[in-house]
Amino acid sequence: MNVTNLVTILTQLDDRDLDMRLYFTRKRPNGRYQSYSPTIDPDLQIEIKEIIKAAIEKIQDTAQREFSPIGTIEGYIETYSPNEVTSFDDILESMSEDFVNRQEIPPGEISKLTFYCLKLYTEEGDILFFRRVTKFNRLKGGFFGKFTNGDFVKLDDTLLGIDPNVDIVIYGGEMLILNHISLERIFSIQEQYHEKATQTLDLVRRADRITNFEQFREDCLSDGRVTRALTKLLNEENNMHQVFENFENVIHVVDIFGLNIEIAEENTKLVYEDKSQLLDITRLMRDSFYRTLINNRDGFDEGV
Structure with missing residues (x-):
């Protein structure tokens, strides 16, 4: 404007x-x-x-x-x-x-x-x-x-x-x-976040890369910070699909950053256990983890 x-x-x-x-x-x-x-x-x-x-x-x-x-x-x-x-x-x-x-x-x-x-x-x-x-x-x-x-x-x-x-x-x-x-x-945009986060989670369900999905879904929708991230992720749908398609890279990131996430079913799914994993799994879906080119430093987007 x-x-x-x-x-x-x-x-x-x-x-x-x-x-x-x-x-x-x-x-x-x-x-x-x-x-x-x-x-x-x-x-x-x-x-x-x-x-x-x-x-x-x-x-x-x-x-x-x-x-x-x-x-x-x-x-x-x-x-x-x-x-x-x-x-x-x-x-x-x-x-x-x-x-x-x-x-x-x-x-x-x-x-x-x-x-x-x-x-x-x-x-x-x-x-x-x-x-x-x-x-x-x-x-x-x-x-x-x-x-x-x-x-x-x-x-x-x-x-x-x-x-x-x-x-x-x-x-x-x-x-x-x-x-x-x-x-x-x-x-009252929190309601809109909830609606769009639900749409994102429907896409995640179809990808079938997270175990115990219903509990994961319920926990996501009860966390305001995560629903905001999932709302943004809806506009990055192609990126999310690429993350799930390149699942070997997801496993690599889990290993590099020492994330408290188990891999199951012949290295094809993330094992969801509790709310402590929500932010890390959301960051994985958003491809928020990175390594800098100059100092080779590992980090992640602080946005979520």
């Missing part, structure tokens, strides 16, 4: 004619999203736009790389396609005129809101800015207050904050991820 172009668009907006919507959203227990869209005072619209613009200006010179489920690299921001996020359409639907709630947000709902989205309508196209909700929780053993007409008045715990940060930007069919964890929490 061209962030400099985005800053230019925001800078050229006419403060007297801003067209924006603010949505506060939560995910209901039934898996559906509920969004509320309050009206915004014109002066506040300008202030919010300036907050957003300042946040985007800070990342103009930051390098970008493709999103990886197993984590980001410090000093980079990530790019992704909104179409790859399973829940994205459901969230947009909750903000549509047919489903959005424009009435006052019920007090009982405020503590359940998880993120907000600012939608800016521009001539160049709609721009969406997502941020996790900042909540002002009660002080332990005390409370917040304010001065009103000379009186000190206690504030309740239904306050929400808009801070000077942005987690996700969506514009022109592209997603820019400024906060890796926020992508997972805003879009």
Whole structure:
């Protein structure tokens, strides 16, 4: 995404004619999203736009790389396609005129809101800015207050904050991820990881290279770090097939690195025994072990 172009668009907006919507959203227990869209005072619209613009200006010179489920690299921001996020359409639907709630947000709902989205309508196209909700929780053993007409008045715990940060930007069919964890929490992407990890494990089952597979599958799906790695592996399917086809090399790696994995059935299968082997087997499937060319040093990709 061209962030400099985005800053230019925001800078050229006419403060007297801003067209924006603010949505506060939560995910209901039934898996559906509920969004509320309050009206915004014109002066506040300008202030919010300036907050957003300042946040985007800070990342103009930051390098970008493709999103990886197993984590980001410090000093980079990530790019992704909104179409790859399973829940994205459901969230947009909750903000549509047919489903959005424009009435006052019920007090009982405020503590359940998880993120907000600012939608800016521009001539160049709609721009969406997502941020996790900042909540002002009660002080332990005390409370917040304010001065009103000379009186000190206690504030309740239904306050929400808009801070000077942005987690996700969506514009022109592209997603820019400024906060890796926020992508997972805003879009409930853990469920997507689980689904894609299941697809990867179906491919592993067909390869028939791991004994005690059902236990292996169950243990993989109960480990968040492994499900992320398996999600990434789904995009590396050809590499995984080559690993299993070159099984003699797998045996060689197990020997070189002294991995606690037995080989069974005439050197054709890895023996799975317990969770302590999960990461090593996942690294084998991802071809993450290596030997450096200069110092002949053995190592493995720390990504999993």
